[in-house]
Amino acid sequence: MFEQLQEQPADKILALMQAFREDPREDKIDLGVGVYKDANGNTPIMRAxxxxxxxxxxxxxxxxxxxxxxxxxxxxxxxxxxxxxxxxxxxxxxxxxxxxxxxxxxxxxxxxxxxxxxxxxxxxxxxxxxxxxxxxxxxxxxxxxxxxxxxxxxxxxxxxxxxxxxxxxxxxxxxxxxxxxxxxxxxxxxxxxxxxxxxxxxxxxxxxxxxxxxxxxxxxxxxxxxxxxxxxxxxxxxxxxxxxxxxxxxxxxxxxxxxxxxxxxxxxxxxxxxxxxxxxxxxxxxxxxxxxxxxxxxGLRADWMSELEDVRTGMLELRRLLTDELRERSGSDRFGFLAQHRGMFSRLGVGPDKVEALREKHGIYMVGDSRMNIAGLNRDTVPKLAEAIIDVGI
CATH class of the missing domain: 3.40.640.10 (Type I PLP-dependent aspartate aminotransferase-like (Major domain))
Incomplete structure (x- = not known):
């Protein structure tokens, strides 16, 4: 009966992960996968x-x-x-x-x-x-x-x-x-x-x-x-x-x-x-x-809540930094919504052509609908992303 099975559509995020792994550029940035990462790109085990x-x-x-x-x-x-x-x-x-x-x-x-x-x-x-x-x-x-x-x-x-x-x-x-x-x-x-x-x-x-x-x-x-x-x-x-x-x-x-x-x-x-x-x-x-x-x-609960709060405020800080960088480069507040969003994700609201341009020209990987994982950034990569966003005309 297996000959009756049909190939299922590939998971777009898994395909994006594979493309990122195969990209040889050392300064590439992964903003696609929906997993929290710290400033070093790791997903740590919480202390508690x-x-x-x-x-x-x-x-x-x-x-x-x-x-x-x-x-x-x-x-x-x-x-x-x-x-x-x-x-x-x-x-x-x-x-x-x-x-x-x-x-x-x-x-x-x-x-x-x-x-x-x-x-x-x-x-x-x-x-x-x-x-x-x-x-x-x-x-x-x-x-x-x-x-x-x-x-x-x-x-x-x-x-x-x-x-x-x-x-x-x-x-x-x-x-x-x-x-x-x-x-x-x-x-x-x-x-x-x-x-x-x-x-x-x-x-x-x-x-x-x-x-x-x-x-x-x-x-x-x-x-x-x-x-x-x-x-x-x-x-x-x-x-x-x-x-x-x-x-x-x-x-x-x-x-x-x-x-x-x-x-x-x-x-x-x-x-x-x-x-x-x-x-x-x-x-x-x-x-x-x-x-x-x-x-x-x-004790465990208090330590867990403290570390979780650090995670939360860290992502808010990344949002603030990115918004500031984009404001400086664009001369406008049109990206102010990024600071208002909450959680790991933001959607830029642009088409797949711009997302593809970010990947091809700058090694920045995000989902085709322009969803990006803020937790995939750090203080060093925020300016690079801001520069790339302006460069491709977003």
Whole structure:
């Protein structure tokens, strides 16, 4: 039967990684891959995670399964990190998943089980894997306007107009903070209005929270998610530990289903566990174990929060430096939006021809839609990028 298989489209980011590796230029810059890097180009293991691993090596006595939903203590501490006291504990059902991607996939599986005719409204643009997974599953993806290439901000009027057309039984997929790929986020007032629109349509919000702590702070980044969960009858939240705990390869995530009708919890929790069983049975535990250890120990948690804050402010500083360099070279503030964006990513809002020119002339690699990873820069490479952007006529 294998002769019936068809070649699948290549992943554009993986292809970009390969092209970067093959480029012989010593001054090339990789702004494509969505992984945090420090000033030396490394993705370090966070201090608190390293300390937790040492303790785990000494204390762990078994490698037996934890359960279909993962360790309940992991779910409890992650729910508290994300939701704080926005909802009652009994309102939350949760399962550990293989990374945030696993949580997204499980959420789509769950909503399709609940409504085989479900449609998912996705921002234009969104993380490409959202669209890839939905296409693979045969779930209709309905785009809504989001990014304004002219201003580098959110096309909020277009977004509201499009989402007002959602209907009961639909899912509205939102980025909780640090929008990927644009870096452009809603204001607090815009979130308030959006929540009212969602409630009026009867659609269910689903929040992909991949970068909590990378934008304005742990609590600040979770604020919109907490407001949505508190205000809407039901909310799905797919959260990742890859970025804010630096444990990418451990594939640690969580899917939370929040309902203000607590009588639904038994069925909801059972459904989540059932879906885990069908897809990968028991979820991985090593990364989840480290996270619950860090969150449950006062010293480890304080050190983790301190290092995460350094990561966050470091990226903000890079944004400021790049904006200043571009202002000096362009004689205008037209790149000021870069300083307003949050998280690892910003989108320049230019076509693939300019992106190709940056690669060919200057060895600067970014995704074809002009998404660049700010964390791929350092103080030495910021001026080179600014010079290249002006040189190619952006």
């Amino acid at each position: 995670i390293k300390d937790a691993e040492k303790r785990l090596w000494e204390e762990e006595t078994t490698k037996a399964y934890t359960g279909l939903a993962g360790d309940p203590l992991f779910a409890e501490r992650m729910s508290r990190l994300v939701l704080a006291d926005a909802v009652e504990a009994d309102a939350v059902s949760a399962v550990a998943t293989p990374g945030g991607t696993g949580a997204v996939r499980q959420a789509f599986d769950m909503v399709r089980l609940a409504n085989p005719e479900v449609r998912v409204h996705v921002s234009d643009p969104t993380w490409p894997n959202h669209l890839s997974i939905l296409k693979h599953m045969g779930i209709p993806a309905i785009p809504y306007r989001y990014f304004d290439s002219e201003t580098g901000g959110v096309d909020y009027e277009g977004m509201i107009a499009d989402l007002s057309q959602a209907r009961s039984g639909d899912v509205i997929l939102l980025h909780g903070c640090c929008h990927n790929p644009t870096g452009a986020n809603l204001t607090q007032g815009q979130w308030h209005q959006l929540i009212e629109i969602i409630k009026s349509t009867g659609a269910t919000p689903m929040i992909d929270l991949a970068y909590q702590g990378f934008g304005d702070g742990l609590d600040e980044d979770a604020g919109p998610t907490r407001e949505v969960a508190a205000a809407c009858p039901e909310t799905l939240i797919a959260a990742s530990c890859s970025k804010n705990f630096g444990i990418y390869r451990e594939r640690t995530g969580i899917l939370m289903a929040v309902s203000n009708d607590t009588s639904k919890k038994k069925v909801t929790q059972g459904t989540l566990a059932y879906l885990n069983r069908q897809n990968y049975s028991f979820p991985p535990d090593h990364g989840a174990r480290l996270v619950l250890m860090v969150l449950g120990d006062e």
